[in-house]
Amino acid sequence: MNMQISFLGRTLPTPLILASGIWGTTVSLLTRAAQSSCGAVTAKSCGPAPRAGHVNPSCIEWGGGLINAIGLANPGAEAEVALLAKAKRELTPLGVPLIASIFAGTYAEFGQVAATVAEAEPDFLEVNISCPNVGSEFGEPFAGNPESAALVTQQVKRALRPTNIPVIIKLAPNVPSIARIARAVVEAGADALCVINTMPGMVIDLESGQPILANR
């Protein structure tokens, strides 16, 4: 059965796209997802510097899916370039586009990380402005209001101007009006939207009365 779709000027073999997360941390996992019918694959988000993320337990299967607070563990954009470049070489013969994913703490850093990651020539760049698990460090996510979401979008689009890499902005679910934020990032130049990032939640251990994930 032909399941091809057209997305941002590219043909994807299937409409199923691997979301950014733990499967996007190695070349072999990204390739395995591509060989298992994904039409495009997204790498784990990387930021300006290496981060260990939160201590364990940081992800559990609770019976209705996964709940996670990984805390943006990543090797940093410089190291990620090598992973992305290798992944691109493996994925190109399979006809499966690679989506790089970035996050940052300031508008300027978003531009810098985008420019660094672009060296690996990913097919698309996704911008994670919506991670809910790092509030104590980064404050309100950039996806929390239309102005900050649009400013990040402009910054990344400007940084990628010398390339043809389309920009996907990843939105947060827990906002008063996702439509207003979506419209703002589209007007700021976003080529596509990724909807949605992690839904905030908490699983409590009834014996101890404590949340199970270490990041509370």
Ligand SMILES: Cc1cc2nc3c(=O)[nH]c(=O)nc-3n(C[C@H](O)[C@H](O)[C@H](O)COP(=O)(O)O)c2cc1C
């Ligand atoms: C363990 C785990 C790690 C994740 N890491 C990232 C990440 O690095 N960057 C990102 O943009 N989203 C990340 N996500 C969010 C997913 O990409 C996805 O947006 C979210 O799980 C909602 O989709 P779902 O309801 O299909 O799970 C992560 C999710 C999980 C469960």
